[in-house]
Amino acid sequence: MNTIHIHDVSLRDGSHAISHQLTKEQIIAYCTAANNAGIATMEVGHGNGLGASSIQVGLSKLTDQEMITTAKENLTSTKLAIHVMPGFATINKDLRNAFEWGVDLVRVACHCTEADITERHISYARERGKEAIGALMMTHMASKETLLEEALKMQTYGAEGVVLYDSAGAYLPKDVHEKISFLVPNLNIPVGFHAHNNLGIAIANSLTAIESGAQIIDGAIRGFGAGAGNAQLEVLVAVLQKLGYETGISLYKILDAAEIAQEKIIKELPTINNLSIISGLSGVFSGFSKHVARIAIENNLDPRDIFIELGKRKVVAGQEDLIVEVAIELKNNKINNLKH
Amino acid sequence: MRKKLKVAILGTGNIGTDLLIKIMRSDYLQCTAFVGRNLLSKGMSKAINLGVKVSDQSIDFLKNNPELYELVFDATTAQQHVMHAKVLKELGKIAIDLTPAKVGILCVPSVNLSEALKDDNINTITCGGQASIPLAYTLGQVHPNIEYIEVVSAISSKSAGPGTRANLDEYVETTEAGIKYFSKCQKSKVMLILNPAIPCIDMQTTIQAIIKNPDMVRINLEINKMVGNIQKYVPGYRLLVPPTYEGGRLIMTVKIKGVGDYLPSYAGNLDIINCAAIAIAEEFSKTKIN
Amino acid sequence: MDKKQIDFLKKDCADAASWSIEMLGELKNQKILIAGGTGFLGSWVAEFIAYLNDNHQFNISLVILARNTDSFKDEKKHLGTRSDIQFISKDIRNINELPEDISYIIHAAASPDNRNHVSNPIETIATITKGTDNLIDCAFKLPDLKKFLYLSSGQVYGKSLPNKELISESDFGSFDCNKITAVYPEAKRMAEATCCAYSSQYKLPIVIARPFSFIGPYQLLSKPWAINNFINDALNNKTIRIIGSGDPIRSYMYPADFVVWILKILISGKNNSAYNVGSPLGISLKDIAEKIIHVAQTNVAIDIKFNNHDLSHYVPDIAFCEKDLGLKINYNFEDTIRRSIAWFKLLQ
Numbered sequence: 001m002n003t004i005h006i007h008d009v010s011l012r013d014g015s016h017a018i019s020h021q022l023t024k025e026q027i028i029a030y031c032t033a034a035n036n037a038g039i040a041t042m043e044v045g046h047g048n049g050l051g052a053s054s055i056q057v058g059l060s061k062l063t064d065q066e067m068i069t070t071a072k073e074n075l076t077s078t079k080l081a082i083h084v085m086p087g088f089a090t091i092n093k094d095l096r097n098a099f100e101w102g103v104d105l106v107r108v109a110c111h112c113t114e115a116d117i118t119e120r121h122i123s124y125a126r127e128r129g130k131e132a133i134g135a136l137m138m139t140h141m142a143s144k145e146t147l148l149e150e151a152l153k154m155q156t157y158g159a160e161g162v163v164l165y166d167s168a169g170a171y172l173p174k175d176v177h178e179k180i181s182f183l184v185p186n187l188n189i190p191v192g193f194h195a196h197n198n199l200g201i202a203i204a205n206s207l208t209a210i211e212s213g214a215q216i217i218d219g220a221i222r223g224f225g226a227g228a229g230n231a232q233l234e235v236l237v238a239v240l241q242k243l244g245y246e247t248g249i250s251l252y253k254i255l256d257a258a259e260i261a262q263e264k265i266i267k268e269l270p271t272i273n274n275l276s277i278i279s280g281l282s283g284v285f286s287g288f289s290k291h292v293a294r295i296a297i298e299n300n301l302d303p304r305d306i307f308i309e310l311g312k313r314k315v316v317a318g319q320e321d322l323i324v325e326v327a328i329e330l331k332n333n334k335i336n337n338l339k340h
Numbered sequence: 341m342r343k344k345l346k347v348a349i350l351g352t353g354n355i356g357t358d359l360l361i362k363i364m365r366s367d368y369l370q371c372t373a374f375v376g377r378n379l380l381s382k383g384m385s386k387a388i389n390l391g392v393k394v395s396d397q398s399i400d401f402l403k404n405n406p407e408l409y410e411l412v413f414d415a416t417t418a419q420q421h422v423m424h425a426k427v428l429k430e431l432g433k434i435a436i437d438l439t440p441a442k443v444g445i446l447c448v449p450s451v452n453l454s455e456a457l458k459d460d461n462i463n464t465i466t467c468g469g470q471a472s473i474p475l476a477y478t479l480g481q482v483h484p485n486i487e488y489i490e491v492v493s494a495i496s497s498k499s500a501g502p503g504t505r506a507n508l509d510e511y512v513e514t515t516e517a518g519i520k521y522f523s524k525c526q527k528s529k530v531m532l533i534l535n536p537a538i539p540c541i542d543m544q545t546t547i548q549a550i551i552k553n554p555d556m557v558r559i560n561l562e563i564n565k566m567v568g569n570i571q572k573y574v575p576g577y578r579l580l581v582p583p584t585y586e587g588g589r590l591i592m593t594v595k596i597k598g599v600g601d602y603l604p605s606y607a608g609n610l611d612i613i614n615c616a617a618i619a620i621a622e623e624f625s626k627t628k629i630n
Numbered sequence: 631m632d633k634k635q636i637d638f639l640k641k642d643c644a645d646a647a648s649w650s651i652e653m654l655g656e657l658k659n660q661k662i663l664i665a666g667g668t669g670f671l672g673s674w675v676a677e678f679i680a681y682l683n684d685n686h687q688f689n690i691s692l693v694i695l696a697r698n699t700d701s702f703k704d705e706k707k708h709l710g711t712r713s714d715i716q717f718i719s720k721d722i723r724n725i726n727e728l729p730e731d732i733s734y735i736i737h738a739a740a741s742p743d744n745r746n747h748v749s750n751p752i753e754t755i756a757t758i759t760k761g762t763d764n765l766i767d768c769a770f771k772l773p774d775l776k777k778f779l780y781l782s783s784g785q786v787y788g789k790s791l792p793n794k795e796l797i798s799e800s801d802f803g804s805f806d807c808n809k810i811t812a813v814y815p816e817a818k819r820m821a822e823a824t825c826c827a828y829s830s831q832y833k834l835p836i837v838i839a840r841p842f843s844f845i846g847p848y849q850l851l852s853k854p855w856a857i858n859n860f861i862n863d864a865l866n867n868k869t870i871r872i873i874g875s876g877d878p879i880r881s882y883m884y885p886a887d888f889v890v891w892i893l894k895i896l897i898s899g900k901n902n903s904a905y906n907v908g909s910p911l912g913i914s915l916k917d918i919a920e921k922i923i924h925v926a927q928t929n930v931a932i933d934i935k936f937n938n939h940d941l942s943h944y945v946p947d948i949a950f951c952e953k954d955l956g957l958k959i960n961y962n963f964e965d966t967i968r969r970s971i972a973w974f975k976l977l978q
Contacts, residue, residue: 055548087532090509113536116749117505127852153748158854190936314537321546377724502750
């Protein structure tokens with residue numbers, strides 16, 4: 001099996017990095033370049049997906065409709081994808097419209113132990129003749145047996161693939177191998193991996209996933225994604241080329257797309273800063289970084305302490321409100337400690 | 341000796357059985373029938389042991405024995421309630437609907453209890469609704485023109501059964517409608533998150549709002565008063581993060597621990613609906629009988 | 631349902647009757663109960679019995695038992711208002727007694743929707759095991775029970791054996807009983823074991839049918855099964871997507887054959903025997919997609935991607951039904967696809 005499907009999440013995961021303030025011009029610029037480079041599928045939208053624009057996880061500059069229709073207008077051969085979390089987006093209010101606006105593929109996502117909440121959204125997408133892929137998030141928090149069970153459920157619902165997300169950037173290569181190689185032979189649908197770079201091994205993890213049998217790899221241009229960013233897409237293309245895999249992507253054109261993205265969209269290139277390292281080690285969702293940083297400053301706390309406490313509580317994606325609660329508790333503890 | 345209102349429970353699963361235990365403790369209610377479809381269910385055994393009349397003839401039993409009860413708690417399904425509601429209306433009985441059917445008036449006891457009593461079919465909305473609507477309502481009383489209210493609830497995975505999981509969309513849309521209706525705010529968003537952490541987390545609901553120049557002193561006062569009112573019928577309800585203005589938004593968080601009558605205590609989400617249903621029934625008892 | 635659809639089904643029933651009427655004579659004047667009677671098989675049994683009564687004076691009385699009979703009566707008014715069809719709205723786990731004059735029972739009460747099995751595994755097991763137990767127990771009290779047919783599933787065979795193209799009634803493959811996807815087939819096997827127990831201890835006349843795959847009227851194109859998706863895509867001018875190599879082998883029986891087979895097994899099936907029900911004509915997913923495109927007269931492309939090692943085959947050996955009961959396949963694969971596509975086009 002020589003073909004690897006690279007799925008571009010730049011304009012969705014990348015949204016976290018700019019607090020969901022993507023503009024139409026930015027969407028047009030990147031879509032055009034990526035389409036030209038031969039990207040097969042690309043996600044656009046708020047970092048937490050369709051219908052997620054909120055105080056809880058951040059308000060986006062553009063509406064879902066604006067983002068999706070703008071992207072659709074500027075993609076010809078690339079299929080337009082969205083990320084959808086049941087509990088955030090409903091079929092009637094959100095998904096139905098997204099299909100009207102031209103979405104071809106949905107990644108229906110949930111916390112890695114809760115696949116049965118994706119049944120209706122996956123079924124709906126398949127009924128509408130669209131592609132549906134299951135996305136299990138924060139997968140470092142579950143055993144390979146649990147992940148297989150959840151993946152089997154998604155396969156049964158009609159998912160045409162299942163992707164394991166390392167939402168916290170917590171995986172080591174041996175973890176990737178253990179989980180991916182367990183899932184691949186036990187499923188009839190392709191398995192994928194979505195890396196985050198908190199511990200500096202997103203590309204290595206992605207390669208391990210491929211060696212373990214994954215056929216779908218998520219990447220972002222210049223790594224543009226939440227926290228320390230995702231696997232750097234153009235680097236993936238180069239490495240896979242060197243290893244002899246087919247991706248359908250033109251190396252030169254994706255490098256050009258990277259230049260365009262860097263110039264027009266990416267204010268700060270993703271780096272592995274202190275918070276990313278701590279959040280990766282604590283196993284906390286990468287998307288929390290900016291919220292934690294802000295709340296730490298407002299409450300005069302060390303953001304690293306907040307992350308570690310969130311990790312202890314096994315917080316899952318979408319629980320940003322817990323940051324405030326933890327901050328208040330840490331502040332009170334500090335005051336109490338000072339008293340003694 | 342105060343006269344107790346005679347009530348029946350329709351639906352003998354965990355929710356119905358928990359209601360039964362609460363009613364046994366109540367000074368205002370007496371359970372005269374516990375009916376469903378399966379005499380072998382655990383709930384039925386419990387009822388029999390408690391000396392309560394049971395039947396597996398479901399709504400037919402209620403049709404044939406109207407003299408036994410005045411009010412019915414329906415803990416079956418939305419589809420079944422639509423049919424039950426018609427039957428009960430014809431019999432002139434009061435129905436408290438714990439399903440998502442929403443045939444009658446929506447009620448949050450700490451907000452519109454007296455108004456709800458005028459109707460003969462009262463719906464308990466959703467768990468997130470019961471937890472957040474009183475607070476959204478209070479904000480709406482202090483600041484009549486709120487731009488936007490948002491509610492996020494996190495519940496333990498264990499407390500969310502197949503029924504909840506298959507109906508997340510309905511939960512979101514019903515709760516949003518409830519928030520808008522009671523707070524008079526035109527824009528609202530509701531989200532639900534399941535967390536599998538062990539030990540099980542208690543239900544936690546955060547309300548956030550965009551309000552221009554919020555009167556924090558008054559908001560804190562009124563919210564604390566409202567929390568006190570809710571605690572009268574939901575003992576496990578408490579304010580975790582008091583109304584706080586930070587980052588340009590108002591935020592407050594409540595935690596709901598279940599009483600643990602029959603449902604486990606981590607299922608605060610299920611318990612709050614049962615508590616609300618009991619509060620509504622007790623009010624009927626207080627005003628109609630005595 | 632409109633007149634065109636009803637006439638379509640009547641034609642299928644007429645075709646079915648044309649070759650089977652002699653072998654089904656024993657059903658005349660009998661009272662048949664079908665549990666789970668509002669589903670796919672139940673709907674076809676109702677259609678065919680209505681046809682036999684109207685055109686051949688079979689005088690069969692049909693009782694449809696299901697948890698919810700209202701939607702059936704609403705959607706299929708031509709059946710719901712007939713005097714020879716009675717309805718009982720009850721869960722088979724809770725039914726205490728059956729009308730005394732029932733002589734035949736078809737137990738088809740289980741959801742074949744795999745999505746439900748993995749989202750609601752506890753309820754799935756309970757309905758299948760407790761339901762079967764309870765229903766057979768009620769059947770025990772019937773004074774004139776001639777046969778109880780349990781509709782099991784071809785899934786009880788587990789993983790297909792590597793060198794056998796056709797699965798015969800004794801070809802049991804392996805199971806990983808700790809996987810969530812094993813819940814449904816394990817429950818079905820338990821129900822078969824229950825049949826064996828009652829048959830042995832109470833001398834009840836019980837027979838088992840193991841259905842494989844079907845396509846035709848009263849199937850829903852929205853179900854996430856390969857052939858349903860292929861037809862849905864073809865009729866909506868969309869590229870047909872095949873995940874994998876396209877090599878797995880499947881077969882499909884037309885429901886007008888299904889209903890005849892079930893009724894014949896009901897009448898003449900040997901006690902405590904299991905009979906495969908399905909088409910023995912195995913075809914690869916790739917070829918199925920191509921046939922559908924050809925029959926639907928559309929130009930959509932087939933996109934085969936994400937190659938894997940799935941070479942499974944799910945095709946029954948039907949020698950037992952052929953030899954023991956004289957049954958045959960009346961609709962070959964091409965006919966099955968033609969009639970199915972014609973039906974779904976009617977619905978568009």
